[in-house]
Amino acid sequence: MISSDFSLETFFDLTPDLVCVAGYDGYFKKINPAVSHVLEYSLEELYSRPIDDFIYPEDRPITQTKREDLKERKPLINFENRYVSKSGKIIWLSWTSWPIPDQQVVFAIAKEVTSRKNQENNREAMLTALSEKNEELKRLTYVTAHDLRTPVSSILMVFNLLDFNKIQDPETLELVQLIQRSTLGLKDSLNKYLHLIAEKESSNFDLELLNFSEVYSQVVSTIQPLISSTGTEIVSDFSKAPELHYNRLYLGSIFLNLISNAIKYSRPDIQSRIKIKTFKSEGKTILTIQDNGEGMDMEYVKGKLFGMNQTFHQHADSKGIGLYLIYNHIKSVGGSIEVESEIGMGSTFTITF
Known part of the structure; x- marks a missing residue:
């Protein structure tokens, strides 16, 4: 059996999660020490100011919307918003809240998820940078393949102007024909690269x-x-x-x-x-x-x-x-x-x- 000395108040004080009771008027009514520890404000400061004062400005509108939902007896599950600590740090909190309409209060528990959100943001930034780099490389590949076709076509025009019958030396003739075939192969490859890029664009x-x-x-x-x-x-x-x-x-x-x-x-x-x-x-x-x-x-x-x-x-x-x-x-x-x-x-x- 649990000792009678171990009260709910002790559990409230010792839990590492942020536990609070907030009034419908927008003020904290009761908070555990974890709230003060994470936000770096004293209990007196947290009780004396509206909760919105501690919320990151951009997150206040969505938080207000969720607060109105709670007043309509709609529980809040895993809602994430940002708070600003006394030292200026951005703190991400994930809330689970239950309204108690007859008492005009909300019981809420929050977990700090700042580290996870930072990792997610870093990953998104890396993916964005990678996507931009891929687009840049794709454009470079397209431009290179496209622009090389012009000098290749010019070389092939030179071969069209040549009269191979006037080349008397067999080795010279063979060499010129090899160069011609290689140039034709290069043109064919460039065309295929351009076609492949177009296929990639259409996911085909x-x-x-x-x-x-x-x-x-x-x-x-x-x-x-x-x-x-x-x-x-x-x-x-x-x-x-x-x-x-x-x-x-x-x-x-x-x-x-x-x-x-x-x-x-x-x-x-x-x-x-x-x-x-x-x-x-x-x-x-x-x-x-x-x-x-x-x-x-x-x-x-x-x-x-x-x-x-x-x-x-x-x-x-x-x-x-x-x-x-x-x-x-x-x-x-x-x-x-x-x-x-x-x-x-x-x-x-x-x-x-």
């Missing part, structure tokens, strides 16, 4: 049945000068999983970035070789791209490899964007990517779609 993301070999061949044709100039050997085998439901632009970007990275970070002392294959495992389509390049220290790059602007080699052309794009392409449709690598022994990227 196209997945289609793709042939690995076809997408791979299109990518290789655009970077053939790079492949030829470096003497890179690429062996591909898509026979075990020839097709995939996926976004064409994303799959092309995966091929483009991983193949160009493999060439970029090849070892100068041996011929660069890249092996690409697809297969099925547990009902999922797997793509692996293996190279014999410089490789990476996986302990060092752990957790950072797919981050924005992360570079791990001293290559002048390293920007730390390619792997970031690949990672987000794959994650956006529920896939995964894993890497095995060792310094001097090359890298293997395994993508599960």
